[in-house]
Amino acid sequence: DVKVTQSSRYLVKRTGEKVFLECVQDMDHENMFWYRQDPGLGLRLIYFSYDVKMKEKGDIPEGYSVSREKKERFSLILESASTNQTSMYLCAIESGPTVDTQYFGPGTRLTVL
């Protein structure tokens, strides 16, 4: 079974803080993704990475950056957290070179006060 782990289930931070969300996979998958999910807006892609040190912007990258120094770990960084970044953050990996099934972590519910 594919396992995707996220560092925290719940996180509370203050405005202006730097926030790190970690995602770790236990298999040798290249593609990793960060989404945020908000009521009424569905899942929106923030960033993705298809290899170590590679990253691509998704649909809503503003206010976020990412880091992929090792294949198994993909970090989402909020350089200066703001209240509008309060959300559920979901990490996903993708398996298969031709059939691209996504497997998600449990999610991190971030509250920025």
Add this chain to the structure above:
Amino acid sequence: DAKTTQPPSMDCAEGRAANLPCNHSTISGNEYVYWYRQIHSQGPQYIIHGLKNNETNEMASLIITEDRKSSTLILPHATLRDTAVYYCIVRAAGGFKTIFGAGTRLFVKA
């Protein structure tokens, strides 16, 4: 990637089959149909996918029409734990984007 249309919500009695429809009339020849579900406060979970043929696994069956413009996800014996939002997605192999729409909220009632 093609767009999908799903009903916003459906009810199903426990133990009965749940049939969730999806329209994808603009699907291209190289696009697969995927189904995921999301139980409250959890990440989405892959259920099944298909290209042309009907597919079945331990969770569900996927019926794709011959013209591929619509599909139905079937949960043969729904349980209360199947209450979730179900997403139908079409996506070409090798692309990087999986677009999740609003999905169908399935309520399984005792």
